[in-house]
Amino acid sequence: MAAVILIWTLVATLASLALFFASRIVSCRASRKRAVGFFHPYTNDGGGGERVLWCAVKAVQEERPDLDCVVYTGDHDASPDSLMARAIDRFGVKLLRPPEVVHLCKRKWVEETTYPRFTMIGQSLGSMYLSWEALCKYTPSFYFDTSGYAFTYPVARIFGCVVMCYTHYPTISTDMLSRVRHRTSTYNNEASIAQSFWLSRCKIIYYIIFSWMYGFVGSCTHLAMVNSSWTRSHIEKLWRIPDRIKRVYPPCDTSGLQALPLERPVTVPTFISVAQFRPEKAHVLQLEAFELSMRKLDADMPRPKLQFVGSCRNKSDEDRLESLKVRAVELKVERDVEFHKNVMYRDLVKLLAGATAGLHSMIDEHFGISVVEYMAAGAIPIAHKSAGPKMDIVLEEDGQQTGFLAQNVEEYADAILKIIRMPESGRVNMAAAARKRACRFSEQRFYEDFKAAIRPVMGTSSS
Incomplete structure (x- = not known):
């Protein structure tokens, strides 16, 4: 009798959770904003990825001035004016207007220090949780990932967003698999693993499973922009959506x-x-x-x-x-x-x-x-x-x-x-x-190619 009660309690709990998530999604889908949400948890990293973010925001502002631009960030000191100032101070990119800001409280779930082992899968699953927080707080019509969190794409699709991404680097690649197979020690393949036959075998299995998962979530995007010939060749093999992949070289000053x-x-x-x-x-x-x-x-x-x-x-x-x-x-x-x-x-x-x-x-x-x-x-x-x-x-x-x-x-x-x-x-x-x-x-070449890529997906301004 106790076992039956436990089973029914578990079923009721799962049903309640499913109902909660479903109702939350339905509510968010119904309140979608005419906006483009840029998922970029680290808006202070200072690298080429951040430059792409600000150039992408500017390009969307120019192409679709009728849409608001929103940046999802885990930097709690970020504000619309500070981000606009940062774009020009750090990268020389002058936005047409300050972006809206949605602060994320769960960024620790995508930090590599949170996952001493199985870092890739940990950060990837953590990004799904972080994107859930982002989309529950603000649901845009268009979801744009500029940080390479492919596992967020099916989440955004569930919320009814049109999904686009700019991929700088595949989370996993055939080159990574090759280094593990040949037991080469690198920054992402520790010597202790490279020197062990069995640990290397286990890691290969882990990589194969992860690459299948990565291929599935990546295929959920409506448009994938990639930054180089090398990245395009790997993304095409993994995501298997060649007709939705466009090479757009990153903006360089x-x-x-x-x-x-x-x-x-x-x-x-x-x-x-x-x-x-x-x-x-x-x-x-x-x-x-x-x-x-x-x-x-x-x-x-x-x-x-x-x-x-x-x-x-x-x-x-x-x-x-x-x-x-x-x-x-x-x-x-x-x-x-x-x-x-x-x-x-x-x-x-x-x-x-x-x-x-x-x-x-x-x-x-x-x-x-x-x-x-x-x-x-x-x-x-x-x-x-x-x-x-x-x-x-x-x-x-x-x-x-x-x-x-x-x-x-x-x-x-x-x-x-x-x-x-x-x-x-x-x-x-x-x-x-x-x-x-x-x-x-050049930066001008980026704007031209970027706008040409998003036009079939986003259309042109109706204003």
Whole structure:
């Protein structure tokens, strides 16, 4: 008898929950606003993803002025005016009007520190909970994800939204599976797992299951914009919706940076590295390559300088920055290395104006906005030989080399030395070719392609 009562109690509880969720969804669907909701929980990350957010908001404001733009953010100090000011101060993007703001209280459910193990699935399921909070607070006609939370798409569909996304990087890729199969140790494949046959087998199974889930939720979007050829090839394989996928290169500030002179000070060659202080950006590799190039430097050659410029999202990034400073001391190059944290856009432009070359070392960087910014500013890029930089950016322009591609410490050090030893006329010629190629990835080109992509889904303004 007790078992029967327990079963009926469980059934009644589940039925009550189902009824609650159903009634909430019906209520929210009925009160949908004529608006575009941008799901971007971290509006203070300072990276290329945030630049895409503000350019996307501006593009929608221009294309559909009859629709309100709303930003879902977990940053509780964010306000319409502060976000509008941030867009122009940090990225030079002037919005037509301040966006509305919906504050999210459950952002901890998408933070990687919440999930020491099974981080991908944890953050993905957590994003569903966070999007539930967002859509219950404000239900727009159009839901736009600019942070790569694909698991929120079926939730938005349930709420009756037209779903669109701008995907910078697939949450999982065949490259990740390959590294686990070959037991390669990287920032997202710990050495303890890579060294164990059985743990590697288990992780492969986990990745296969997750990739199937990722493919299903991704296919729920009405429009998927991707930022590069590399990302498009992976998303097409995983989501299987090729007719709904459009390649739209991210917005790069090529026009403002192109006004900088190509000539640079020859007394102190300066190498700049612009990237958030995240593990996948491989700052240590750059530091070690710089130190190796210093050891190989000819006695009569000028002593170079290295500038790290980036933002910190959280304490882990802060700790990573501090450990990088410690590593510079260990390598005895601390007097030749500078660290610039959370700089304003105008200060970044000044630093780029004095840079001879720019360093980038992330493996499988989906695109590489910083690489394009180097090229537009007249700094010769030294980028990782993979994904976006290899397939889209650091390619010849009119038969002229536009930069260097490298894969390890030695290759990066050799590229640094080549640039230091390069005659000024040769450096200027290469920088000019790189600048010309950077025009392909301008902010204006982004606006044109972005609007063309959303027009069939959103229509045109009726006002």
